[in-house]
Each structure stands twice: as structure tokens, then as C-alpha cells.
Amino acid sequence: LAKTTQPISMDSYEGQEVNITCSHNNIATNDYITWYQQFPSQGPRFIIQGYKTKVTNEVASLFIPADRKSSTLSLPRVSLSDTAVYYCLVGALLGGANNLFFGTGTRLTVIP
Amino acid sequence: DAGVIQSPRHEVTEMGQEVTLRCKPISGHDYLFWYRQTMMRGLELLIYFNNNVPIDDSGMPEDRFSAKMPNASFSTLKIQPSEPRDSAVYFCASSLSSDASVGQETQYFGPGTRLLVL
Numbered sequence: 001l002a003k004t005t006q007p008i009s010m011d012s013y014e015g016q017e018v019n020i021t022c023s024h025n026n027i028a029t030n031d032y033i034t035w036y037q038q039f040p041s042q043g044p045r046f047i048i049q050g051y052k053t054k055v056t057n058e059v060a061s062l063f064i065p066a067d068r069k070s071s072t073l074s075l076p077r078v079s080l081s082d083t084a085v086y087y088c089l090v091g092a093l094l095g096g097a098n099n100l101f102f103g104t105g106t107r108l109t110v111i112p
Numbered sequence: 113d114a115g116v117i118q119s120p121r122h123e124v125t126e127m128g129q130e131v132t133l134r135c136k137p138i139s140g141h142d143y144l145f146w147y148r149q150t151m152m153r154g155l156e157l158l159i160y161f162n163n164n165v166p167i168d169d170s171g172m173p174e175d176r177f178s179a180k181m182p183n184a185s186f187s188t189l190k191i192q193p194s195e196p197r198d199s200a201v202y203f204c205a206s207s208l209s210s211d212a213s214v215g216q217e218t219q220y221f222g223p224g225t226r227l228l229v230l
Contacts, residue, residue, distance in 0.1 A: 043221025104154035
């Protein structure tokens with residue numbers, strides 16, 4: 001079971017880069033790493049997904065070391081609207097329902 | 113596209129009553145997921161369907177919980193009888209099929225149903 005561990009909360013000032021790290025020591029060969037963002041009273045929203053090395057899109061970067069036992073979501077120049085809970089999801093449908101584990105996420109607060 | 117639609121958005125009921133939550137996935141998506149979110153346990157996957165067939169319900173907490181997907185555009189999650197500890201936000205999500213050897217596809221979540229069992 002690829003459970004994940006993330007910091008419960010983080011604070012950052014506007015304009016700074018934020019890095020949120022997720023530990024997943026039991027990640028399986030087939031598992032992908034996906035990050036979601038959730039605002040209050042809304043469902044989670046996909047941010048980025050990767051398998052290894054580095055992935056970048058228009059909103060974030062995802063760094064995955066060679067052993068894949070952790071991953072880091074990087075948000076460049078955060079704004080107040082980035083205040084949300086961020087989830088690291090590790091798993092694949094091959095393993096069944098219990099192989100998709102969201103955890104409790106990291107609550108990011110961006111300060112003016 | 114309207115996205116994933118869930119109803120009701122809020123439900124308040126008394127212990128012992130039957131509760132039915134509804135979900136309409138994004139058209140064309142062939143995976144449908146039901147999640148439960150609480151402060152203590154975070155976001156938990158309860159069950160998922162592929163092409164209307166339940167694939168894995170090992171996340172369903174008890175026999176009081178059941179889920180159906182009679183067609184590609186509709187699914188229900190039923191709790192009977194409901195208990196106060198079932199109070200949570202229930203999310204439905206859908207995704208396109210993927211090559212199983214590649215990994216999971218992006219899931220699109222609905223707005224959730226906030227359930228309070230008194």
C-alpha cells in the first residue's frame with residue numbers, strides 16, 4: 001500500500017516559490033505520482049502528474065528522485081489564490097481501490 | 113461540458129434513515145469513483161467503476177454502504193441505515209480509460225455532497 005506523508009501545513013509570502021514534499025516509501029513499480037489542489041467547498045483539481053525525473057507544466061513543476069520514494073511539488077511565485085490544500089496521490093488502478101491513497105494533504109496559506 | 117454533477121449538495125438526515133447520493137460523470141468518461149472526505153481520515157476512495165461495472169469496492173466501509181451504476185451517465189451511493197459517523201463530504205469523480213500499464217488518468221471531481229447525520 002503506497003501511503004503518503006506530507007506536511008500538514010505551510011505558509012508562504014506572495015511571490016515566493018513554494019516546495020511541498022511528499023514521502024511515499026512503498027511506491028510500486030506501476031505507481032504514478034499525481035498532485036491535486038483543493039479549495040474549500042470544492043472537489044480536488046488535477047495539477048500535475050509524473051513517473052520519474054522532472055515534469056513541468058504551466059502551473060507547476062514536479063521533481064521525482066531516482067528512487068521515487070519522494071516527490072516535490074514546486075509552485076513558482078505563489079499568489080493569494082494559491083491558498084488551498086494540496087494532495088499527493090500515489091497509485092495505479094491496477095492495484096485496486098486501496099492502491100489509490102490521497103491522505104490528508106498539505107494546507108498552504110499564502111500571506112500578502 | 114458541465115463537469116461532474118452531484119446531487120444533493122447538502123443533506124441532513126437522522127440516524128437510521130436511508131441516504132442516496134447521486135452522480136453524473138463527464139460524458140465519455142468510463143471510470144467513475146466515489147470518495148469520502150473527513151478531517152480525520154482525509155480523502156478515501158470507496159469504490160470505482162469501469163464501464164458501469166464495479167471493479168473494486170474494498171474501500172467501502174461497511175455493508176451499510178452500496179453503490180450502483182445502472183448506465184454510463186448515472187451512479188448512486190446509498191447508505192442504509194445511516195449513522196452519525198457517516199457524516200462527511202462525499203465526492204464523485206470520473207476519468208477517461210487509460211492503458212492500465214501506464215497508470216491512472218486525471219480524475220475530474222464533482223463539487224461534493226456534504227452529509228450530516230444527526
